Amino acid sequence: xxxxxxxxxxxxxxxxxxxxAYVRAQVASxxxxxxxxxxxxxxxxxxxxxxxxxxxxxxxxLFRIARNATLDHFRAHGRRERLRRTIEHQPVxxxxxxxxxxxxxxYRALLGQVAQLPERQRDAISLRHSGLSFEEVGxxxxxxxxxxxxxxxxxxxxxxxxxxxxxx
Amino acid sequence: MSEPEDLELEGLQRQLDxxxxxxxxxxxxxxxxxxxxxxxxxxxxxxxxxxxGLLQGIREVPAVPLAAVAAVLxxxxxxxxxxxxxxxxxxxxxxxxxxxxxxxxxxxLSASGAFGRLPSPVLTAGPAANTGSPQSVTxxxxxxxxxxxxTWAGKLVLNMASAPVFRYQxxxxxxxxxxxxxxxxxxxxxxxxxxxxxxxxxxxxxVRGTIxxxxxxxxxxxxxxxxxGAIDAAGGPADLxxxxxxxxxxxxxxxxxxxxxxxxxxxxxTLLRQFGVTGYGYANLVDGRGEPYGIEVDLKGGLxxxxxxxxxxxxxxxxxxxxxxxxxxxxxxxxxxxxxxGTGVPTATLTTAELVYTLVVAGDHSFYEPSILFSGTFTxxxxxxxxxxxxxxxxxxxxxx
Numbered sequence: 001x002x003x004x005x006x007x008x009x010x011x012x013x014x015x016x017x018x019x020x021a022y023v024r025a026q027v028a029s030x031x032x033x034x035x036x037x038x039x040x041x042x043x044x045x046x047x048x049x050x051x052x053x054x055x056x057x058x059x060x061x062l063f064r065i066a067r068n069a070t071l072d073h074f075r076a077h078g079r080r081e082r083l084r085r086t087i088e089h090q091p092v093x094x095x096x097x098x099x100x101x102x103x104x105x106x107y108r109a110l111l112g113q114v115a116q117l118p119e120r121q122r123d124a125i126s127l128r129h130s131g132l133s134f135e136e137v138g139x140x141x142x143x144x145x146x147x148x149x150x151x152x153x154x155x156x157x158x159x160x161x162x163x164x165x166x167x168x
Numbered sequence: 169m170s171e172p173e174d175l176e177l178e179g180l181q182r183q184l185d186x187x188x189x190x191x192x193x194x195x196x197x198x199x200x201x202x203x204x205x206x207x208x209x210x211x212x213x214x215x216x217x218x219x220x221g222l223l224q225g226i227r228e229v230p231a232v233p234l235a236a237v238a239a240v241l242x243x244x245x246x247x248x249x250x251x252x253x254x255x256x257x258x259x260x261x262x263x264x265x266x267x268x269x270x271x272x273x274x275x276x277l278s279a280s281g282a283f284g285r286l287p288s289p290v291l292t293a294g295p296a297a298n299t300g301s302p303q304s305v306t307x308x309x310x311x312x313x314x315x316x317x318x319t320w321a322g323k324l325v326l327n328m329a330s331a332p333v334f335r336y337q338x339x340x341x342x343x344x345x346x347x348x349x350x351x352x353x354x355x356x357x358x359x360x361x362x363x364x365x366x367x368x369x370x371x372x373x374x375v376r377g378t379i380x381x382x383x384x385x386x387x388x389x390x391x392x393x394x395x396x397g398a399i400d401a402a403g404g405p406a407d408l409x410x411x412x413x414x415x416x417x418x419x420x421x422x423x424x425x426x427x428x429x430x431x432x433x434x435x436x437x438t439l440l441r442q443f444g445v446t447g448y449g450y451a452n453l454v455d456g457r458g459e460p461y462g463i464e465v466d467l468k469g470g471l472x473x474x475x476x477x478x479x480x481x482x483x484x485x486x487x488x489x490x491x492x493x494x495x496x497x498x499x500x501x502x503x504x505x506x507x508x509x510g511t512g513v514p515t516a517t518l519t520t521a522e523l524v525y526t527l528v529v530a531g532d533h534s535f536y537e538p539s540i541l542f543s544g545t546f547t548x549x550x551x552x553x554x555x556x557x558x559x560x561x562x563x564x565x566x567x568x569x
Binding site: 009012013016017018020021022024025030033034037038039041042043044045046047050051052064065068071072073074075076107108110111114125126129130156157159160163 | 176177180181183184185186187188189190191192193194197198201202204205349350351352353354368369406407410411414415416417419
């Protein structure tokens with residue numbers, strides 16, 4: 001084991017909740033979020049022995065895997081559902097009561113609004129509030145740190161407008 | 169921006185902080201997932217960890233009587249061997265069946281193993297050397313097409329009476345579609361010779377079934393496009409390739425060793441597939457020429473340009489009796505043409521031998537069967553050549569022909 005690399009279990013325990021929250025902000029159900037989170041850590045576990053932390057932080061590495069897994073999920077399942085919701089003007093699907101019990105309802109609504117944002121805005125907010133620096137957000141979104149800040153602030157404004165529209 | 173609006177935005181950001189900090193999976197998910205991840209680790213890793221844990225325990229508890237430690241060691245090693253023998257991943261039903269058969273005692277070595285009599289391998293024949301025993305076939309030696317006499321100057325030890333044979337069912341278009349869906353790819357067409365051609369936003373995916381000759385298992389082919397981003401991993405090409413595969417859920421679930429060929433900013437990484445054999449260790453999967461193979465990833469400037477490898481399929485496994493080391497050597501030498509040395513025919517001295525696995529194609533089900541790969545060299549007109557001979561390791565009594 002490389003000295004500057006923590007045991008994978010430490011990483012797992014430290015980041016599982018954050019990765020789950022990030023994924024949960026993107027998808028419609030806690031079941032999907034669990035599936036994707038499981039895939040993220042399965043993939044990361046397999047690759048971790050060869051991961052070296054010289055050029056990236058473990059957080060940025062994990063969130064990159066999470067972002068790819070989430071995009072893969074949308075490619076596989078999301079397009080049709082999103083199209084249906086757009087056509088029918090439906091909000092994100094309601095969950096079963098056991099899932100609701102895990103999350104505070106006001107925040108669930110807020111995360112639902114985040115999930116409706118365009119992909120890059122959604123990512124900028126989710127990654128930033130999952131604890132990544134703007135530099136790390138920029139790296140993941142393939143833009144500069146300043147561009148990431150700009151994108152994030154626009155995203156927050158767009159979210160505010162969406163929330164206001166919803167509550168009006 | 170007005171001050172009230174600033175305050176509203178700050179308030180929203182605080183809510184977002186709170187939302188992300190308090191959104192967590194259901195109770196129990198963390199431990200449940202960790203247990204699943206542990207269960208999916210390669211058996212050898214589990215054994216190693218168990219061994220390390222045991223040693224750690226011994227260091228921490230020096231008062232443990234030596235005899236007790238020895239007893240525990242025996243138990244752990246025994247359990248390790250059992251785990252190790254179950255390396256045929258995905259071998260749910262058949263592995264279990266094989267285990268029952270072994271437990272039955274004399275059953276495995278009777279008329280035929282759990283898969284019945286096995287089809288005989290069709291290995292790549294050497295140009296003029298395939299005149300010997302039908303049980304062994306000489307792989308071609310570089311550019312030398314003439315006959316070669318063989319001698320043996322090595323040492324072959326086979327500490328096992330049986331070895332697992334692995335079997336897969338020929339995948340259907342549905343299997344290929346499921347694989348593509350797992351990558352997030354959508355079916356585009358079913359071109360001739362392929363089970364399907366698929367597309368994601370950044371990948372082109374093709375899947376084909378087994379090929380009879382030269383034998384090749386069901387394979388996926390990824391052609392990443394320009395939009396595939398740089399990989400977040402330090403290290404050499406092998407690390408980049410593995411992270412790329414892991415990011416697409418394609419990291420092999422089987423044991424492998426990696427090899428990389430680098431030329432400028434272009435590199436080819438191969439994850440060479442291996443099969444675990446109790447009493448031997450890991451044996452390479454080789455093609456009919458004796459070359460190991462597995463998943464290949466092409467990289468250019470740190471970006472993946474193509475990847476190809478065996479389609480992930482469930483493998484059943486069953487033990488089959490194997491020939492002895494002496495029989496293997498006799499078969500290898502018998503593959504040389506009649507007449508032998510002394511008639512102008514060069515003589516290759518085989519010096520090494522290893523257990524390998526080769527693909528045997530057979531209809532709805534195909535097999536990975538153990539073979540012995542002999543290697544040696546000979547010289548003709550000042551040029552040195554490598555000679556390889558592949559000898560099927562499963563006892564001839566277990567073969568259908």
